[in-house]
Amino acid sequence: MASPLLSVRDLTTVIRTEGIEFEVVRGVSFDMYPNEILGLVGESGCGKTMTALSVMGLIPSPAARIAGGEVRFGDRDLVSLPEREMREVRGDDISMIFQDPLTSLDPMFSIGHLLTEVIRRHRSVSRPEAEAMALQALAEVELPDPETRMSQYPHQLSGGMRQRVMIAMALMLDPDILIADEPTTALDVTVQAQILDRLLGQQRRRGMSMLLITHDLGVVAAVADRVAVMYSGEIVEQAPVGQLFSDPQHPYTQGLLRAVPQTRHQRGALHTIPGRVPPPQFVPPGCPFSPRCSQALVRCWEEHPELVPDDGRHLRCFNPRPLTPA
């Protein structure tokens, strides 16, 4: 395989609230390759957004800080990169799309103003040139009537249109890497498919590397090349998409798959995983999933499993068992 564009190693991010400090991202490692989509899935609160923000250097300060690990991008480590240089990377080499398009655009400025401001931040082009670039980017995400939209304000656009603007903003400088954090969750179901389609079209056309964060395993199965499953701040299983869906090994992954309606794993009633993700302040010792795991051993309660590579797959489990059709 080609060398990775971005290599995340043992990334650990802590948040401090009311005097106590806890880890929300715990030793996360993954690689991103050109022209590839890595899906990142997991229940709400497991640290997907925090992982993405840590890579971008956008974790909320001063509440959060990166306590360890590396984010290798080319010959640089983004974690230790000075903020001034990191700003050059953001929006230009690595872009991010956020979950809620309704609140993600500054309401006081026109779409054209916002887009050209970012362009001119990274490229020394004249205002008309920047406007032409922005217009082009809006046209590429198939925003209807882009000339008019340029002079409109965010409140004049629908949620779907605003998300197209966000995508255009993220793509207009041709980044190497795009992080999309639940890019369609907040949108109408009918619009979701269109937006996802635009996003994938652009990803393929540009040969971009994409980190797709989502709750929707159906989407992941359809578009991702590899999938990482996160639980309680850790990656518990990572594998090529076919392998993960046909032969999930981690009991948590198996639980997630069983909870998806209309998959071949489903027999009878919709399955749910009992219990909830532990809040990061109260992660149990041993395997964090052990309290909810149906096949936990005594060892799982006492010892913390490592992420072990095995034939293209990475697994963090002492007692994996093949999925048995229930």
Add this chain to the structure above:
Amino acid sequence: MRYLASRTVYMLVILAISSVAVFYAIRLSGGDATAARLPASATEADRETLREVLGLNDPIYQQYFTYMGRLLSGDLGNSLTNNALISKMVVEHGRNSIILGAAAFLLVFLVGVPLGMLASVRRNTLADQGIMSLSVAGMAVPNFWLALLSIWLFASVLRWLPSAGCCEPRQLILPAIVLAAEGTALTVRMTRSAMLENLDSDWVRTLRAGGLSESRVIGKHVFRNALIPIISLAGLRIGQIVGYALIVEVIFGWPGLGQVLVNAVLRRDYPVAQFFSLVLVVMVVLGNWLADLGYLAANPRLRKT
């Protein structure tokens, strides 16, 4: 445009209602208007004749319409105490008041907004705590007390500034600061909380993700959003300044509308009291209307449909 029209209609209605209220308040406040004009030795018969001449025996609503009719034809009448033309008094004292009020208004925003921004950017540091303590003090200390304190300190003890008078710049400093104190304190708090609220919004993250610098994100975008509530409360600040001008002008011997009004009320010089009250009301209402216009102009969500 609907917004603009409705604010304008609202302003006119408030003006009409307040003119009635001012008129009735002065008529009903008791006291004898003839005392202002006639010597203490005047007989009751003389007084009665004067009341008749001035129309004071007519029903109040009738007096109101007579008065408004004269006003609209440009006849403001004369002072009862020295027979001065009210139109001349308004121009002369109005100028002084506007100088003082404008100075205070500028202070409120040119000091309050930057301090509020500084406090928000340096949140929870010593600078923030210092600024916020000052602003608590600014809100808690009553105006007249601050006036006396500042006269004592800067005029009597330090002898840096004159204690009273008009209309040199040096004489403007103390009254303007006292007049601006509470509004500045409120503006500091408002600016700080508006900045912090906007700093937390999702779009700030988008701009950062686009690689914009913190100074750009905060100085341009967050500030631009925080400006909306600041402008929307500028009208209140104007009202506050006009109201406090009564006290501050009297204490500092600044011959503005407020000082004349207070004297006129004390002397039952009702034509002066009446008109000067109306002028102050008009200033407040007009100030609010201008603030509404500013709010409209600053807010793209209201500008277009």
